[in-house]
Amino acid sequence: MELREALGRRRSIRFVKTYKNVEPEKIQMMFEAARIASHWGNVQSLGAVAVHRETASQEVLDSLEATIVGWQVKIAPVVIVWYVDPEMVEEQSDRLRQLMDVGALGFGTKEERLQALEETLIPVFSSIKESLKQPGLNEIDCGQGIAQATLMAYELGLGTCCLGSPFGDRMFKALGIPEHCRFLLLQTVGYPLEHWEAGGQRPRQEFGRLFKMNSYDQPYPRSEEVVDELKRDKMFTRPAPLPDREEELALLQKALDIDPPGLL
Numbered sequence: 001m002e003l004r005e006a007l008g009r010r011r012s013i014r015f016v017k018t019y020k021n022v023e024p025e026k027i028q029m030m031f032e033a034a035r036i037a038s039h040w041g042n043v044q045s046l047g048a049v050a051v052h053r054e055t056a057s058q059e060v061l062d063s064l065e066a067t068i069v070g071w072q073v074k075i076a077p078v079v080i081v082w083y084v085d086p087e088m089v090e091e092q093s094d095r096l097r098q099l100m101d102v103g104a105l106g107f108g109t110k111e112e113r114l115q116a117l118e119e120t121l122i123p124v125f126s127s128i129k130e131s132l133k134q135p136g137l138n139e140i141d142c143g144q145g146i147a148q149a150t151l152m153a154y155e156l157g158l159g160t161c162c163l164g165s166p167f168g169d170r171m172f173k174a175l176g177i178p179e180h181c182r183f184l185l186l187q188t189v190g191y192p193l194e195h196w197e198a199g200g201q202r203p204r205q206e207f208g209r210l211f212k213m214n215s216y217d218q219p220y221p222r223s224e225e226v227v228d229e230l231k232r233d234k235m236f237t238r239p240a241p242l243p244d245r246e247e248e249l250a251l252l253q254k255a256l257d258i259d260p261p262g263l264l
């Protein structure tokens with residue numbers, strides 16, 4: 001499938017088939033996609049533990065369910081706990097040397113590049129190492145990895161939904177994730193039970209409110225021709241709410257015995 005269509009059809013899928021397990025090979029493919037995402041200095045601070053409902057211990061499963069959106073976690077065959085490991089920043093110098101070695105970084109002859117790296121780039125990065133471990137840049141790069149994993153999941157016919165949780169500590173304990181890591185989010189994974197449109201394309205902020213040209217007060221021009229092209233390429237699909245969404249939701253909740261049906 002073309003990238004544009006995949007971007008358009010990918011959306012948060014909350015209702016999944018409880019009777020159909022997700023093959024570990026597919027989760028591996030999601031992780032492979034996350035692993036090749038860009039990261040500043042090639043540091044790669046994104047990590048994850050995939051919890052397979054079928055094989056995980058009850059203690060681990062219980063720790064995941066302590067979220068605000070418990071029902072989604074309860075029905076998903078796989079829940080990925082994504083985290084950031086800021087201590088990976090300790091390896092930044094070597095990761096930069098690696099990039100230099102393979103010709104990805106800098107310009108000039110190899111000797112000149114090496115000199116610039118050792119005398120300028122590495123000392124600069126080293127001097128701000130502790131601040132680079134703080135929430136910020138690493139999380140952005142983790143987001144890129146999770147986005148790539150999400151698209152891979154979509155391409156494999158899986159549905160996923162990202163979930164925040166204030167109970168990262170409890171999960172870390174049950175899963176043995178080191179305390180210095182920071183919890184990012186949960187991602188439920190399963191085969192979609194709802195129609196792929198899931199009620200239609202979810203609403204978004206106005207384009208011009210988000211994106212500007214040359215200055216903050218200049219909304220980026222939005223060409224209708226471009227919008228039409230993206231519609232033709234199926235990046236934009238029918239907007240939510242689709243006419244039968246309420247009936248679909250009622251049926252899904254009944255089928256999955258979600259009680260009580262709630263906001264989340």
Ligand SMILES: Cc1cc2nc3c(=O)[nH]c(=O)nc-3n(C[C@H](O)[C@H](O)[C@H](O)COP(=O)(O)O)c2cc1C
Pocket residue numbers: 010011012013069161162163164165185202264
């Ligand atoms: C970091 C992150 C956290 C999210 N947390 C939740 C959540 O706790 N519960 C939930 O139902 N959806 C959650 N979502 C899903 C968003 O609400 C979703 O993006 C929104 O419904 C738009 O739908 P779409 O992904 O289908 O386009 C989260 C998404 C992201 C990226």
